[in-house]
Amino acid sequence: MNPITPIINGMKITLSHMFMKPVTLQYPTERPKVAPRYRGLQALKVSHSKAKCVACYLCPTVCPAKCITVEAGEDANHNKYASVYEIDILRCIFCGYCVEACPVDALKMTGEFELANYKRSDFIYAKETLLEK
């Protein structure tokens, strides 16, 4: 075979790619489009300006990574609510069982995937940060 031919073939591919849409995402200036069923950071749903969560403890029970901590409280109207709701995101495996187990549809998984942080303590997401924005 002519030693030039493979080079020409290679250059053809290179040339064709120059006119194709680029694959590389210029993150962070360009943002990825997250699929609707992507399982990112959990969010506590809000209804009537309160978290819907009733602290039934089903999510910490079902959680295979044991990363959810719930403590129930009683509000002025004697309703049960989560006085503490924490997710240790370093442990979370984003399986989505918590969302599946929730009997009151109070939890969802968002497209939020930028979870890097500087301190270990910052990976424990408290109730305030988990509330849906």
Add this chain to the structure above:
Amino acid sequence: MVNLTIDDKQVTAPKDSTIYDAARINGIKIPILCHDKKLKPFGACRMCLVEVEQMKGRQIPACTTPVTEGMIIRTATPEIIKARELVLELLLLNHPLDCPVCDKAGDCDLQNLAYEYKVDTNRFSDLKFQHEIDYNNPLIERDMNRCVLCGKCVRICDEIVGYGALTFIDRGIETKIGCEFEKGLDCEFCGSCISVCPVGSLLARPFKHKARFWALTNHNSVCGYCGTGCNLTLGVKDNKVLTTIYNDEQGFHKGQLCARGRFGYQFISSDKRLTSPMIRRNGRMTEATWDEALDLVASRLKGGNEVAALATARLTNEEFSLFRKMMLESIGSKNFDHSAGYAHSALSKGFVRSFGVSASPASVLDIQKSDLLLVIKTDSYETHPVVGFEINMAVKNRGVKLNILSDKRGKLSKLPGAKTAIHTPGNEVAVLNAICKAILDKKLEDSSAATIPGFAEFSKSLELFTPEKVAAQSGIPAETIIKIATDYASAEKALIIFPIGLAYSGHTESLASAAANLAIITGKLGEEGSGVLCMSEKNNGQGAVDMGFYPQDGGMTAQQILDSCVDGKVKTLFIAGENPLVSYPDSKKVKSALDKVEFLVVSDLFMTETAELADVVLPACSYAEKEGTYTSLDRRVQYVKPAIRKLAQSKSDFEIISQLISKIDGKESGTPAEQFSEICSKTAGYEGMTYSTLGNNGAFATTAIKASLVVPEYTPVVADASKLALVTGSVLYHNGTLSQHGEGPVHVCPEAYLELSREDAARLLINEKDQITVTSESGSLQLIAKVSPRIPKGVVFLPYHFPAAPANKVWSGTAVTMVSIAK
């Protein structure tokens, strides 16, 4: 036994059992909501429907139908399953589906059945109930919207507790469970209703929303309050005791508990527990390491009889035994005692001279097997509520006669057929002697009575106690005394019950002997259902006596130890768990003793009033954190193992004492198990016991008795007509001073009060809840007045548990104190 066929299986069952019982004992499960094995059959829920071939295939409730020979029963035909599904559908029609917020979820019979029968839709539609929910009660939350009207709470409150706080009110679809006139719950707060509720209608408020049932680890244990020795299950999560869990398989009482047992557990995981040893430096308590503290204590535990020790009757047998060994062998002091020195004398002196052993010749199990109960002091119910439940059941279900000798009326007086003879305070011994006298006069004594050692002196000593004389003195008519005597003597089996304790300073060796004499001369001893039951106040009161942790061979009693602290004969005092400043009589004496003693060591769970005066405070741990055995009032030896890890730096008293021993004379003390085998080798009745043979049910330490008649000492109470007779005692919700650290008991009974009669209240113009001042020779005390119909004229009752208003400011240890009251 009856032969029958259940689901094609040939089984046998006792003659008096129901189909449900027959199936249960043969391992066939029939679903049910309204049945508890302690209660009588009721048949409310219709879940246990079965088909009996002989009854033409009709569906009949298994829980109310007795078995008959040759019955052929089917428990799960398609028709029955359909019927059960319908029952569940109808129950769920009105039952709110709020399982996510209901604390019962996970332990709910209705939830489990709905899951088992897959009832997830409903063909009917109706409104849910809109009953008001009682959130105000500190211990029992009632949500009648969730109720399935099984009636278990109503029945347990009536049949076992004997209070009757709950009942069915209204009719038809409006029916609900409530209190009289729909008022709030104001009862004994034993929580029995909560324990049997199959749904989330009755919930323990202290545990509300704390954890889910499936997140708890269950640990069997033995209650740390009174001497009954009830078994309980602690619900533990994250090394914290969060609740007590009902288990109807546990103990002679089948899981039945009283208010403090069920709701008084919070002291175990309290934030106020001591976390590290403390040493007084320059007058201030400062934290120290264990080594520093124990070195200091060991250096002061020298000088033989200059060292003395007081312990609470809540230590384990192993701790008592090791503590005694340390005192005798390592230190060389005979000065150690427990329970103020007098609260154990009924056992350690009275029963020893009357029966030859320091234990009651009867058990709690005898109550239901007896024909007649003679209870001394209605307080027996307050001091030992679960024994009280046994008395309730004996009287109500088995028709056992109940005679009471007491200085006031009480819960027991209200039982059907109960006869209460009210005597003036402090005359128990005289009345018992008069009963003996009446028996001898009427020749009702046992044929062998005259052969018993001491009979001649005893019958001679009774000359002073003719029913007529005692009637004048005690206020009980002579006929009543004679009636009690004839009732007692003519009953085939009769049991005498009396409590002892720090607050019952009159219940000493003479009362024990007087009661023993009565049982001995009538021969009501040594068989099932007869005997004398002395009920020690604290969970190991009997064990402390069995281990010999009281002065023998010339050692000083607790009172002498305190006196010697004042005059300098005792230089180092080691107090383990006791809070004498609040619970021992005569606070002035105790205070000066604790102030004057050179070196005071206190090991306790909390910074008690006594610990505040100490030179070294050692953090001890509760029964839920240690291993050992407790001996209940009827000498059942029970094993406890740790339910949680030791809190902070606390150590068990066993560890503290064994480390002190190794610091004093370099000896190793081994483990509690080794100590227990040493105990078993030398304690009568404990032979052959090991931790593994004790298991979950424990074992009785029985010893043969040798009866002899002893003349009880009796000093008449000097009455003062211008004053009131103050008697001290325990209240239902508290036990010693430990229950002050349990939130449950404190919610119900937060402060000290003085209970006085209506007549006296009217005469002194005192109303309920008035602030009054009680003055005696020893001092005076501010208290809240409680006017009560149960107290006779001229008597006032003062509970002793409360550090904020300690009874010992006005009470110097006499059985009766003469006091005056002013507003």
